[in-house]
Structure formats: C-alpha cells, structure tokens
Amino acid sequence: MKQIVGYCDRWSAQPGDTIRVMVSTYGPKRFQAGLVRVICGDDRPLGPGFKEQPVAVPWQGEYPGRTQTNPTGSYVRVPASDSLTRISSFTVQTWVFATTPHQGRQALIAKWDRARSEGFALSIGADGASEIRVGDGAGAVASLSSGVPLLAERWYRLTASYDAASGRLALEQCPQFKLPGQASRVESRTGPMHALGACSLPLTMAALPDPTGDRWASDYFNGKLDSPRLAAHALDAASLADALSSGQPPSELLVGWWDFALDMRGDGVTDRSGYGNHGETINLPSRACKGWNWDGSQHDWRVAPHQYGAIHFHDDDLSDAGWSPDITFTVPQTWRSAVYAIKLEAGDDVTYLPLFVRPPADTATSPLALLASTATYLAYANSRITLHVDFAEIRRGHVLAYDAEEAFLQEHGEIGLSTYDTHSDGSGVRYSSRLRPILTTGLRTRVWNFNADTHLIAWLEHLGLAFDVITDEDLEREGLALLSRYRTVITGTHPEYWSTKMWSALAAYQQTSGRFMYLGGNGFYWRAAFHPTRAGVLEIRRCGAAAKYWDEEPGEYHLAFTGELGGLWRRCGQPPQTLVGIGTRATGFDRSSYYRFTAAANDARAAFMLEGISTQERLGDFGSIGGGASGLEIDAADFALGTPPHALIIASSEQHSPDMMFAPEEILFQHSMMSGEDNPQVRADVVFYETVGGGAVFAVGSIAWCASLAHDDYRNNVARLMANVLRRFLSPEPFVFRPGAEWREPPHASRAIPASVRLPGAAGGS
Amino acid sequence: MYRIDPDRIDLVEAFKSQPFGPHAAEVKRMLNRLRWGSMQDRLVLVCVERHRRWVLGRLSGRRDRPIELDRSAQFTNLAQAEWEIFKRRWQQHTGRSLAGRVTEPAYDSSLGAARR
Numbered sequence: 001m002k003q004i005v006g007y008c009d010r011w012s013a014q015p016g017d018t019i020r021v022m023v024s025t026y027g028p029k030r031f032q033a034g035l036v037r038v039i040c041g042d043d044r045p046l047g048p049g050f051k052e053q054p055v056a057v058p059w060q061g062e063y064p065g066r067t068q069t070n071p072t073g074s075y076v077r078v079p080a081s082d083s084l085t086r087i088s089s090f091t092v093q094t095w096v097f098a099t100t101p102h103q104g105r106q107a108l109i110a111k112w113d114r115a116r117s118e119g120f121a122l123s124i125g126a127d128g129a130s131e132i133r134v135g136d137g138a139g140a141v142a143s144l145s146s147g148v149p150l151l152a153e154r155w156y157r158l159t160a161s162y163d164a165a166s167g168r169l170a171l172e173q174c175p176q177f178k179l180p181g182q183a184s185r186v187e188s189r190t191g192p193m194h195a196l197g198a199c200s201l202p203l204t205m206a207a208l209p210d211p212t213g214d215r216w217a218s219d220y221f222n223g224k225l226d227s228p229r230l231a232a233h234a235l236d237a238a239s240l241a242d243a244l245s246s247g248q249p250p251s252e253l254l255v256g257w258w259d260f261a262l263d264m265r266g267d268g269v270t271d272r273s274g275y276g277n278h279g280e281t282i283n284l285p286s287r288a289c290k291g292w293n294w295d296g297s298q299h300d301w302r303v304a305p306h307q308y309g310a311i312h313f314h315d316d317d318l319s320d321a322g323w324s325p326d327i328t329f330t331v332p333q334t335w336r337s338a339v340y341a342i343k344l345e346a347g348d349d350v351t352y353l354p355l356f357v358r359p360p361a362d363t364a365t366s367p368l369a370l371l372a373s374t375a376t377y378l379a380y381a382n383s384r385i386t387l388h389v390d391f392a393e394i395r396r397g398h399v400l401a402y403d404a405e406e407a408f409l410q411e412h413g414e415i416g417l418s419t420y421d422t423h424s425d426g427s428g429v430r431y432s433s434r435l436r437p438i439l440t441t442g443l444r445t446r447v448w449n450f451n452a453d454t455h456l457i458a459w460l461e462h463l464g465l466a467f468d469v470i471t472d473e474d475l476e477r478e479g480l481a482l483l484s485r486y487r488t489v490i491t492g493t494h495p496e497y498w499s500t501k502m503w504s505a506l507a508a509y510q511q512t513s514g515r516f517m518y519l520g521g522n523g524f525y526w527r528a529a530f531h532p533t534r535a536g537v538l539e540i541r542r543c544g545a546a547a548k549y550w551d552e553e554p555g556e557y558h559l560a561f562t563g564e565l566g567g568l569w570r571r572c573g574q575p576p577q578t579l580v581g582i583g584t585r586a587t588g589f590d591r592s593s594y595y596r597f598t599a600a601a602n603d604a605r606a607a608f609m610l611e612g613i614s615t616q617e618r619l620g621d622f623g624s625i626g627g628g629a630s631g632l633e634i635d636a637a638d639f640a641l642g643t644p645p646h647a648l649i650i651a652s653s654e655q656h657s658p659d660m661m662f663a664p665e666e667i668l669f670q671h672s673m674m675s676g677e678d679n680p681q682v683r684a685d686v687v688f689y690e691t692v693g694g695g696a697v698f699a700v701g702s703i704a705w706c707a708s709l710a711h712d713d714y715r716n717n718v719a720r721l722m723a724n725v726l727r728r729f730l731s732p733e734p735f736v737f738r739p740g741a742e743w744r745e746p747p748h749a750s751r752a753i754p755a756s757v758r759l760p761g762a763a764g765g766s
Numbered sequence: 767m768y769r770i771d772p773d774r775i776d777l778v779e780a781f782k783s784q785p786f787g788p789h790a791a792e793v794k795r796m797l798n799r800l801r802w803g804s805m806q807d808r809l810v811l812v813c814v815e816r817h818r819r820w821v822l823g824r825l826s827g828r829r830d831r832p833i834e835l836d837r838s839a840q841f842t843n844l845a846q847a848e849w850e851i852f853k854r855r856w857q858q859h860t861g862r863s864l865a866g867r868v869t870e871p872a873y874d875s876s877l878g879a880a881r882r
C-alpha cells in the first residue's frame with residue numbers, strides 16, 4: 001500500500017531553476033529523499049530490468065513525514081468590498097442547472113459566514129429545493145424554501161429578496177421549460193435584520209467560504225450557474241429581469257452583474273455592475289458552457305459568447321493541491337540534461353517524482369532530443385479508468401489486478417481526476433493540472449506512458465548515445481526555436497495529446513530539415529490546449545467519433561482556453577498521417593503481435609535501416625508487453641488521410657487478436673469484420689519518408705514497440721532497425737528523395753491536405 | 767443472447783488450460799459473459815507485494831471507498847487467481863459448482879507476466 005506520495009512544482013527544469021517538492025506520508029513519521037537518474041523504470045520480472053543511477057545531492061537524507069491533504073471543488077470568490085458589505089436589503093438572482101440536486105445542501109450565491117450564521121445564502125437545500133437564508137450573526141436567522149425540489153439538468157431562474165425594513169423574505173423558482181408543479185413563489189416575514197453583508201468574508205458562488213479565511217470551503221455545488229446578479233434593494237424577480245433585459249445595468253440597483261461570458265479563457269470573473277466586484281474561479285470549473293439561453297444555433301462560443309455564459313462547477317475539481325513544500329532545491333549547472341526522479345521512501349514504500357532536466361537555457365548539448373510526452377502524462381494523470389469503467393476487465397482480457405497506486409487512487413479522491421474520468425455528477429473531466437500528486441508517472445508503476453518511455457531511455461543508454469530531454473510544455477512555450485536546435489527529435493511510446501502550437505512547431509521543424517522519429521502509437525490524436533496563464537494545466541474536449549471514455553456535451557466542442565474546435569486532430573482536418581505518415585487504426589490490450597516486412601523494405605531508400613536484418617524475418621515477434629512489438633494502440637498509413645505519397649511502408653503487423661479492434665473513428669458503419677482476427681486492415685505500419693531540406697520521418701505505429709527493444713539483451717531486429725535509423729538520422733548527410741515512378745496520387749486527390757505540408761520534389765521543396 | 771451451458775465443461779477445461787488465452791471463440795464468449803457487468807461487487811485483485819502477491823478484493827462501485835479485501839484469499843500466481851475468480855463467477859452465473867467436476871490446475875508463476 002502507498003505510504004508516501006508527493007509532487008514537484010515543475011516537471012521540466014533547467015539549471016538554475018528552483019524546485020519545490022511537496023510530500024505526504026500515510027503512517028510513517030519519517031521519510032528518505034534522494035535523487036536518481038532514470039534508466040529503466042519497468043520492474044516487472046519479464047521486463048528489461050529496473051535500473052536507476054543515484055545522484056548525490058546536498059538535500060538527500062531523512063525528513064519528518066506528515067500527512068498533507070487539500071480540498072477539492074470549484075467555486076467563484078469575489079473579495080469583500082464596500083458595496084458588498086453595505087448590503088442590508090437585497091435581491092439575488094441566478095440561473096441554475098443543477099446536476100446533483102439531491103446531494104445535500106449546495107450553495108449557489110452567498111455572502112455567508114457559516115460559523116456565525118451571518119449574511120445571506122441562496123442555496124439548494126437538503127431536500128433539493130431552492131432555499132434562501134439570512135442571518136444577522138447575533139442569533140436571528142430566517143430561511144425560506146421553495147418547497148419544490150429542482151429537477152436535475154433543467155434550467156431554473158431563482159430570485160430571492162429581503163427587505164430589511166419590513167423583514168419580508170421572498171423566493172421565486174421559475175423553470176425555463178414549464179413543467180407542471182415546478183414553479184414556486186413563497187414569502188415570509190421575519191424581524192428586520194440589517195447589515196447582512198457586513199462580515200468580511202468574500203461573496204462566493206457554488207460554495208460557502210471558510211470562515212477562518214482558510215481554503216476549506218463547504219457546500220460545493222454540482223452544476224451550472226449563469227448570469228448571477230445582486231441588487232442592494234428588495235426587488236421582485238420581474239423588475240430585476242426587466243432592468244437587465246435593457247442591456248444596461250441600472251447602476252444604483254445592481255452591485256453585482258457577473259457575466260461569465262467574459263474572460264472565458266482564464267480564471268477571471270467580470271462584474272459589469274460598475275462597482276468592480278470582480279472575482280476569480282477557484283479550482284478550474286468548466287468555462288465556455290452552454291447557458292440558459294443557448295438556442296442550438298451556434299456551436300462555437302466565440303461566435304455567440306452570450307449563449308455560453310454558464311460555468312459548470314464540480315465538487316471534485318482541482319487545480320492546485322497547494323501542499324506545503326518539504327524540500328526546496330536549485331538545479332545545479334553541473335547536471336546534464338536527462339530524466340531524473342526524486343526518490344521518496346517511507347516504511348516499505350517508494351515513490352518517484354519525475355523531473356525532466358533540459359540543457360541550460362537556449363542551448364543544446366546533443367544533436368538528439370527526446371521529447372517527453374508531458375501533455376499525455378498530464379491527460380492521463382491519476383486515471384481511474386480501471387476503477388470506474390465497467391468494461392475495463394473485458395478490454396484488458398483478464399481480471400483487474402490493481403497496483404498500490406490504483407488502490408490509493410480509489411481511496412484518495414482529493415488528489416483529483418484525470419481527463420479519462422467523469423466528475424461525480426457524470427460530466428466529463430476536461431482539465432488536468434500537474435500541481436498535485438500524480439500516481440501514474442512513477443517508476444516501478446504500471447508500464448504505460450512515462451514508465452513505458454523509460455524502455456527507450458534504457459535502450460539509448462545501452463547504445464551509449466547522449467541525448468537532451470525536452471518536454472511538451474517547453475515545446476508549447478518555445479515552439480520551433482526549441483526543436484531547431486536538434487538534428488533529430490524522438491518521441492516516446494504515446495505522444496497522444498498535441499496543442500496547436502506544438503503541432504505547428506513540429507510541422508515547421510519537418511519543413512526545415514528536421515528529422516523526426518515517432519516511436520509509439522496513438523500519437524497526435526487529440527487536440528489539447530494549455531491554460532493561457534497557469535503552467536501545467538491542460539484542457540481537452542472529447543467530442544466526435546474517437547476512442548474515448550466519455551462523450552462531450554453537444555454544443556461544447558470548442559476549447560475554453562483557445563476557442564479552437566476540440567476533438568481529434570483528424571476531425572479538425574489535420575490527420576496525424578499528414579504529420580508522421582501514420583495514425584491510429586486500432587486498440588487492443590490483451591496481447592501483441594509481430595510485423596512482416598513488405599516489398600517496400602527492399603527499396604534502395606530503405607537499405608540503410610535494414611542493414612543486418614533479413615526481410616524474411618518476422619519483425620518484433622517478441623517483447624515484454626503482450627509478446628510482440630505491435631500492440632496496445634496501433635497506427636497505420638492511410639494515403640487518403642494524408643500519408644505522403646512517397647512514404648515507404650516497410651513493415652506491417654498481422655495476426656492480431658480478436659480484442660484488437662478498429663478505433664471508432666475508423667468505422668463508418670458497423671459490420672462483423674472489426675477485429676485483428678478477421679480484418680487485415682487492423683495493423684500497424686512502420687513508415688519512412690524523406691522531407692524537404694534533407695530531413696526525414698520514421699514512425700513505428702505501436703505503443704508496445706519500445707517494450708521489444710531489450711529482448712535478448714538488445715540483440716534483436718527491433719533494436720537493430722532502430723539503431724540503424726537513429727544513427728543515420730544523426731548523421732549530417734542529407735536525405736534526398738527524387739520523385740520517380742513511386743510518386744503516387746492519393747486515392748482521394750480532392751481531400752485537402754493542410755497547406756503547411758510541403759513535400760520534397762513538390763514546388764517549393766528541395 | 768449467448769448463454770453459458772453448465773454442462774459445457776469442455777469450455778471450462780479449455781479456459782483452465784490457458785487462462786490468459788489465446789481463447790477459442792466460444793471460450794471467449796463464455797469469459798466475456800462472466801466479465802460483463804457493473805463495477806459494484808466486482809471481484810478484483812489488489813497487489814500487496816509488488817509482482818509477487820495479490821489479495822482478492824471486491825469493489826463497492828462507489829468512489830473514495832477503500833477496496834474491500836478478503837485476506838483469506840491470497841495468491842502468488844496470477845493464473846491461479848484468474849482461475850479462482852472464474853470458478854466463483856461461473857458458479858454464481860450458472861448456479862452450479864465446479865467442485866469435483868474439474869481437477870485443480872497447477873500453474874507456472876510466469877504465466878501472464880507479459881502484461882503491463
């Protein structure tokens with residue numbers, strides 16, 4: 001069982017950067033910390049053998065352990081201000097779309113001190129009905145319920161008012177779509193209470209603040225709010241609505257007119273009342289959500305932002321766990337670029353936190369760079385697929401066997417979900433942050449993503465080849481300038497998530513003589529976006545036909561961070577085949593298979609990579625994941641989807657299992673030839689082609705590929721092929737392609753290939 | 767819909783001989799039938815000693831609850847665990863026990879090691 005977990009405030013660092021390490025222990029009173037250079041994190045008996053190299057650091061040693069934790073749940077916080085604290089009489093109104101109305105009391109808009117019962121709070125009550133509470137902090141409290149529980153996932157306009165002079169409290173619950181018995185208007189009278197806004201706590205939406213000023217809010221709300229507003233007078237619902245429909249706030253009446261359709265890309269919440277009661281979102285609720293007035297005519301929030309004025313809050317949202325650091329250190333100039341890990345040991349448990357150390361700023365220390373797929377690590381961070389998805393066992397093909405990490409994730413919701421999961425209210429998780437413990441990026445954990453990528457590191461180490469390490473986040477920030485320092489850039493096993501900036505940088509690199517080796521599968525699949533200001537926060541929208549575990553809300557396919565259409569790159573009109581020659585074809589997790597060389601392997605252009613290999617052999621008929629080099633998630637060439645016409649498909653896999661099935665986006669209509677057992681199209685392709693300016697692309701098309709490298713102590717045809725390709729890719733000699741008979745038209749010549757792609761021999765090429 | 771025939775001990779034997787496949791189509795259908803269902807009450811394994819020892823567990827189907835462990839059912843061999851869970855599910859599904867109808871297997875502990 002896990003007894004120690006932690007996280008760093010950075011994944012990518014360069015000499016001179018300061019790293020803070022946050023740690024929590026569960027039981028042990030002390031822990032050991034140290035640093036290792038990562039060689040192979042796969043500790044399975046059948047794997048290449050676990051290998052780490054301790055690195056002496058001044059901060060290594062024993063530390064006191066403690067248990068750290070954090071709240072989850074998103075809300076809006078508006079700091080206390082004169083205009084808010086002056087409130088006595090008031091009217092508060094919001095549109096609400098509750099997703100779990102029967103999950104206990106949930107705050108909607110409040111300026112409420114829960115310790116003193118002071119202020120006002122519009123909420124959903126324990127019975128699911130809307131409710132207004134007022135209290136003077138001296139014992140007088142009044143509350144009023146609509147008495148009609150809200151129906152889940154329906155819009156209601158709620159208006160509550162209080163007249164401090166008369167003590168009249170009123171609440172109106174008005175459904176947008178009229179259903180019998182859903183409207184309610186109630187009123188009561190209490191003793192006059194004044195100074196309802198007096199407490200110094202912030203005004204909050206979707207939670208109640210912690211009275212001590214700490215971050216432990218309560219009464220989290222699941223669902224959407226739209227157009228919340230607050231007037232410092234007792235008005236009736238109709239007059240407030242009328243006043244607002246004029247488009248201009250009646251300045252004296254309104255002290256808060258929050259328009260969530262503004263600042264949708266970030267954390268800001270704008271008040272249009274003129275009183276400046278601006279706020280911020282906490283813990284990344286979903287922005288750019290359909291509002292109460294969405295009419296189905298627009299699907300891009302940029303075109304009709306006023307129809308996207310809702311924020312979707314979740315009680316399990318998390319952006320920054322905010323733990324206290326236990327260790328702080330600066331990366332010394334002497335560290336060479338490599339993948340390192342902070343090793344934390346407590347009791348009989350060990351946890352590794354990866355640290356990707358780049359070369360000093362603006363330099364390269366090798367012609368070769370390994371691009372660590374940190375966007376993908378982030379998308380998968382703390383994935384609970386095997387804990388939540390009922391077909392997980394069918395998909396795996398054996399009883400689910402959980403590691404300590406999964407058992408920990410099952411118990412510790414506070415460290416947040418992955419973008420593979422759904423929120424507690426069933427909606428999909430769109431955001432992932434690395435500022436929290438992440439149990440899916442360690443050494444000695446399941447061989448997937450980061451840990452699987454260490455197979456590649458171990459092989460490079462075996463070859464004695466030096467390389468620099470760079471990450472997706474660096475690429476997002478620095479673009480082509482980063483890649484262009486290298487003659488060759490290689491990926492890990494699963495570079496699945498790409499932002500537009502990352503994609504454009506790679507396309508540009510290939511158009512300027514860069515050499516690229518894509519050494520996995522399911523790459524370049526989802527378009528993702530990084531948060532405009534917060535480092536290490538990723539957004540995705542799971543829309544359209546794709547291999548996915550939840551389906552995006554119709555009308556919300558556009559990313560909040562950038563406004564771009566989300567979903568698969570293929571669905572955005574830029575299939576991965578245009579970038580790396582191949583794209584996702586099938587997935588299957590029970591076992592792997594081998595490749596067979598094609599006739600194209602005998603092409604003189606491929607001779608360099610086949611040195612010492614017979615094309616009669618099966619390629620990769622071995623491997624520590626499923627027993628073959630082609631497995632898990634596999635990619636194939638497709639000339640109709642943009643594989644360059646001169647690409648050589650030198651090998652294709654075959655004999656896949658019945659569980660290796662077409663990815664959904666590869667299927668137009670269901671039929672009974674869906675699996676690798678029946679359909680020869682279910683295959684991975686190894687592809688090579690030259691690009692302009694002497695560059696080239698090599699792609700292997702399988703996540704399992706790198707797990708075959710170490711077979712028979714690296715004496716095998718997968719390792720040989722890889723070494724042949726890498727050595728040639730690192731040589732300065734340019735790749736030259738002269739268009740000849742093999743230049744073929746794609747089967748659908750009318751299909752538009754993105755204008756950014758130029759090919760050698762075509763106009764403008766080399 | 768496919769129904770498991772409680773008299774088809776040949777399918778049970780086929781599974782037993784190769785618990786991690788590859789499975790003949792009919793064996794696969796039997797297994798899928800047993801594996802289909804919600805996460806609530808699902809039998810799983812929880813590793814207690816990395817790559818060495820697993821305990822039988824049962825999911826609650828609810829979030830943030832510890833997995834209920836049955837420490838009396840421990841395995842040092844994943845194939846053995848697969849067989850044990852298969853027997854329980856087969857009995858629950860067909861209403862009949864396999865006890866006395868099939869011999870107990872003896873698995874090599876390396877079986878199933880090429881999984882992630």
Ligand SMILES: [Fe+2]
Binds near residue numbers: 494496522633
């Ligand atoms: Fe993937």
